[in-house]
Ligand SMILES: Nc1ncnc2c1ncn2[C@@H]1O[C@H](COP(=O)(O)OP(=O)(O)O)[C@@H](O)[C@H]1O
């Protein structure tokens with residue numbers, strides 16, 4: 212089978228690495244990919260939002276299956292376009308992807324399906340939003356409705372801060388169209404976990420639960436990032452909690468989408484806050500998480516091609532998905548200054564040879580080739596991942612590898628997985 216993966220981050224490197232292990236795969240492409248991905252797939256310079264370019268490539272190369280990594284092409288309707296042209300694609304339609312591309316749509320779905328979530332209201336008018344804010348206690352959460360690359364949520368500790376967020380979105384258009392509507396919601400204090408699941412419109416099969424680390428600094432301090440590390444399985448997600456998320460969140464969401472004529476095919480990602488054992492949904496994503504994928508896929512024992520194909524062909528019901536009993540930890544190495552301004556083009560030394568090792572490679576995110584050197588090209592640069600028999604060992608293995616890698620200005624958190632370990 213010839214497979215095309217769309218995207219260029221650590222998530223896509225993990226997908227490519229996993230797919231490369233399948234005996235069913237004869238040729239792997241990635242658009243546009245990165246330096247690490249280029250060691251396992253043929254990278255083609257087509258942007259993730261160039262839908263017609265991607266379609267033409269898939270037709271010309273007779274791609275058997277296209278796997279969409281990031282949310283942007285899904286929200287633009289890549290899955291609709293590919294399906295209309297009889298191209299097999301793993302990912303939801305534009306309408307189904309609204310569970311991620313519109314937080315207001317997701318909220319309506321949750322209310323209709325009685326899925327536990329924070330109490331909220333949606334506003335387009337500044338005065339109505341501020342009037343509502345004044346009537347609510349702080350902390351309170353202000354969210355841009357649309358896709359904002361992980362920057363559209365403010366957990367405000369004062370009314371002033373919350374008003375600033377509303378003005379930024381509705382009046383100063385800081386997020387463009389994505390901020391034309393805002394959701395103001397109750398702040399829920401608890402433990403955050405991610406449960407991703409494969410869904411074929413009807414059947415839902417969960418993956419292992421993961422936890423990521425969104426804040427830039429040790430001890431969960433500083434601004435939010437795309438994710439500074441992750442681990443799986445999350446010890447918090449005992450079987451009873453996983454069942455609760457399946458029963459109260461994922462099945463009702465999939466059923467609710469089918470009911471409004473937008474059946475969901477792909478990966479549904481539930482970001483939940485667990486409070487008193489109840490999983491309150493903070494958000495849904497319509498694709499694999501990053502960096503959660505980097506710790507979940509290395510623990511998947513079933514051939515990933517079999518799983519993706521069962522989703523695309525709507526026969527997930529017939530599939531048994533097996534997971535390893537081991538644990539995985541991913542430590543993200545980023546460019547100094549991220550999530551603010553940072554330099555690029557910095558040479559990276561000490562990268563292990565990913566082709567020669569059969570264990571989990573260092574997943575590349577913001578890397579590129581410059582002459583014969585791998586250099587930095589983004590904020591999050593590498594996802595150093597290790598698998599071992601338990602979390603503590605996986606953590607020390609990952610940090611051992613981190614020590615061998617070196618680039619000017621490199622930064623990483625020292626406490627990945629530490630909140631669940633001594
Ligand atoms: N209702 C809430 N209560 C407490 N924290 C929240 C709430 N909603 C979001 N957050 C925090 O903000 C982060 C980002 O919010 P989320 O809805 O996941 O948006 P996005 O990932 O699109 O930025 C969450 O991971 C969580 O830490």
Ligand SMILES: [Mg+2]
Nearest residue numbers: 361482493494
């Ligand atoms: Mg989120």
